Amino acid sequence: MESYDVVVIGAGNGGLTASVTLAQKGLQVLLLERHNVPGGCATSFCRGRFEFEVALHQLSGVGTAENPGPLRMLLDQLGVLKELELVEMKDLFHVIGPGGFRVALKPDREQVVAALKEKFSGQEEGIELFFDLSYQYAYQMLSAFYFKDPEPSREKFPVLYRYAYKPAIEVLDELFSDPHLKAVLSSYWGFLGLPPTRLSFAYLAMLFFVYIEYKPFHLKGGSQALSNALLDRFLTQGGTARFSCGAERIRLSNGNVAGVVTETGEEIAARYVVSNASPVTTYTGLLGPENAPESVLREMHGRSLSPSAFVLYIGCDCEPRELGITGSMNFLAAHTDISDKNLLDMQRLELGDQFLAVSCYDVADPDFSPRGTCQLNAVTLKYGEPWLRVPPGEYHQVKFRVAESMLVRLESAFPGLRGHIEEIEAATPLTHMRYQGHPNGAVYGFEQYTKDSMFFQPGRKSPIPGLAFASGWTGDCGFQPTLEAGAAAARTIIREIDGK
Numbered sequence: 001m002e003s004y005d006v007v008v009i010g011a012g013n014g015g016l017t018a019s020v021t022l023a024q025k026g027l028q029v030l031l032l033e034r035h036n037v038p039g040g041c042a043t044s045f046c047r048g049r050f051e052f053e054v055a056l057h058q059l060s061g062v063g064t065a066e067n068p069g070p071l072r073m074l075l076d077q078l079g080v081l082k083e084l085e086l087v088e089m090k091d092l093f094h095v096i097g098p099g100g101f102r103v104a105l106k107p108d109r110e111q112v113v114a115a116l117k118e119k120f121s122g123q124e125e126g127i128e129l130f131f132d133l134s135y136q137y138a139y140q141m142l143s144a145f146y147f148k149d150p151e152p153s154r155e156k157f158p159v160l161y162r163y164a165y166k167p168a169i170e171v172l173d174e175l176f177s178d179p180h181l182k183a184v185l186s187s188y189w190g191f192l193g194l195p196p197t198r199l200s201f202a203y204l205a206m207l208f209f210v211y212i213e214y215k216p217f218h219l220k221g222g223s224q225a226l227s228n229a230l231l232d233r234f235l236t237q238g239g240t241a242r243f244s245c246g247a248e249r250i251r252l253s254n255g256n257v258a259g260v261v262t263e264t265g266e267e268i269a270a271r272y273v274v275s276n277a278s279p280v281t282t283y284t285g286l287l288g289p290e291n292a293p294e295s296v297l298r299e300m301h302g303r304s305l306s307p308s309a310f311v312l313y314i315g316c317d318c319e320p321r322e323l324g325i326t327g328s329m330n331f332l333a334a335h336t337d338i339s340d341k342n343l344l345d346m347q348r349l350e351l352g353d354q355f356l357a358v359s360c361y362d363v364a365d366p367d368f369s370p371r372g373t374c375q376l377n378a379v380t381l382k383y384g385e386p387w388l389r390v391p392p393g394e395y396h397q398v399k400f401r402v403a404e405s406m407l408v409r410l411e412s413a414f415p416g417l418r419g420h421i422e423e424i425e426a427a428t429p430l431t432h433m434r435y436q437g438h439p440n441g442a443v444y445g446f447e448q449y450t451k452d453s454m455f456f457q458p459g460r461k462s463p464i465p466g467l468a469f470a471s472g473w474t475g476d477c478g479f480q481p482t483l484e485a486g487a488a489a490a491r492t493i494i495r496e497i498d499g500k
């Protein structure tokens with residue numbers, strides 16, 4: 001039987017950074033991935049002359065060489081920074097709202113505040129307060145948790161203690177009366193999966209802080225370039241990777257991890273397993289519920305799955321400007337309602353007037369698509385459940401109907417789009433489910449309700465000795481958090497091996 005120190009299941013962000021971190025330490029690591037390419041969500045696919053980015057809209061936490069963010073530092077530690085060409089996006093986001101409303105925000109605090117004040121007269125004081133509060137929250141959060149203050153207290157961190165559990169909508173209602181402004185300031189909820197009624201203000205504050213202070217970035221070659229660089233680094237450090245080779249089972253011996261069995265029935269011995277698959281799949285599928293600790297199953301029952309997504313990938317035979325696209329990141333809002341209506345809309349099959357996030361990478365990087373062309377990635381969040389109920393014989397019809405209604409919305413924001421489409425592909429929650437293997441195609445792991453937020457997450461180590469998790473399911477979701485999660489999971493194993 002082949003034997004390794006660690007088997008990593010899944011080559012998504014978390015699996016890749018875990019693998020590199022462990023291999024750099026000199027451990028014998030086997031990486032198993034069901035798909036035939038690395039990356040999980042961090043990947044691309046080709047249609048015609050376009051290579052479509054699957055998931056990345058804005059990379060957070062990068063920063064510049066002079067003001068490096070945590071992700072830049074991590075990529076450096078992993079030995080891949082010099083292999084990557086990071087492209088700074090020059091805008092935070094554009095909002096295209098109802099009745100011809102438009103606002104463009106730059107990733108600079110003063111400029112954001114000035115642009116909002118100009119657009120929303122009478123709300124100036126609230127705008128200043130909102131960003132003061134977001135920044136104070138972020139600084140206190142970083143001091144308390146990132147820099148691990150030994151004695152955090154309400155007196156030391158009053159904003160953190162007061163706002164950590166407050167729904168975003170309460171803060172917005174306290175500060176503003178203008179519904180357009182509240183909708184603009186809550187736009188990033190689309191990156192977090194919960195509307196402002198349910199989302200903790202903490203997440204909104206942190207996203208504004210990281211994207212303004214460390215700037216939003218993209219990558220030359222898309223997120224696939226990052227996944228490829230991490231895989232190359234892993235291989236040059238002596239790691240072994242197998243693609244189109246899923247793990248079928250995690251083997252236990254006397255309650256401890258003993259190895260894995262692959263989909264082809266091969267048994268592999270290992271003292272440690274890092275799972276980049278969801279804990280739902282890991283405990284109920286790979287381990288089998290009979291081996292899952294009762295406390296873990298109970299804890300998972302209390303959580304709910306995040307939405308999945310409906311995505312249109314569109315390749316156009318023209319430059320973005322010809323379509324009136326001037327922002328890399330565009331939020332299309334058909335209304336200013338930030339109530340639970342958004343939650344209900346995500347539970348429906350049809351698109352309706354749902355919020356859209358539309359990226360056009362060619363605005364920041366004219367070479368992203370072939371010269372004279374551009375690509376759009378238009379996403380709306382949708383729960384997987386209604387899609388699972390669509391009879392197989394009707395699936396394509398439903399998919400094309402939703403795609404068509406999304407095109408109508410896009411065409412009204414970017415007139416003439418339809419006439420320039422050269423390639424188009426749609427992904428539904430079932431597509432995400434198929435490629436990531438996550439229950440209901442959930443793209444943000446478990447829902448990030450306040451009770452499931454960063455303060456209450458179960459952690460990367462399983463109660464089963466030898467098993468650790470590296471994904472957005474046991475921490476926050478998104479590129480930066482999952483890349484960090486993999487490295488952190490690997491460090492817990494390294495500490496254990498080193499007896500620390």
Ligand SMILES: Cc1cc2nc3c(=O)[nH]c(=O)nc-3n(C[C@H](O)[C@H](O)[C@H](O)COP(=O)(O)OP(=O)(O)OC[C@H]3O[C@@H](n4cnc5c(N)ncnc54)[C@H](O)[C@@H]3O)c2cc1C
Binds near residue numbers: 035245
């Ligand atoms: C459409 C979309 C848009 C997004 N936009 C953004 C964005 O703009 N910014 C941002 O920060 N985040 C964004 N995200 C979220 C981000 O992409 C994810 O949070 C992150 O990539 C998840 O990484 P992960 O490590 O959890 O692994 P995943 O990407 O979920 O990958 C898990 C991997 O494990 C493999 N696997 C599962 N089971 C097995 C098994 N049994 N054996 C072997 N392999 C297995 C899968 O095949 C997969 O490759 C987006 C996601 C989607 C889908």
